Amino acid sequence: MNPRRPIKAATFKPMVPDVPPVARVIARRQSTLSGLLLRLQRSEACLAVVRAQLPPAMASQLKAGGWDDEGWTLLVSNSALSAKLRQWQPRLMDALAAKGLKVNTIRVKIAKGGR
Secondary structure: OOOOOOOOOOOOOOOOOOOOOHHHHHHHHHHHHHHHHHHHHHHHHHHHHHHHHOOHHHHOOEEEEEEOOOOEEEEEOOHHHHHHHHHOHHHHHHHHHHOOOOOOOEEEEEOOOOO
């Protein structure tokens, strides 16, 4: 190598994928996220109405489940409470309707792992 001749550095071009701008991604996903948030809020509103209809010992063992076009899922901690809520289902449906929450059916399911 000749000491007078400068060494040309290799040009480095990083390989960056074509990433869309964050604003475009958020705008595209906003309708999906807003729909999910709406279903979550409806489910929590249903849970509040149902808890108000039950004794505190029973109400503390409930969790809000999914909300969809077919109905709402109520998660319970054990099978005894599940059976009792199925008996109370007409009363709970009436309470939800009185609060303006239209629910076609209440599905009562036992939460895996207890609470």
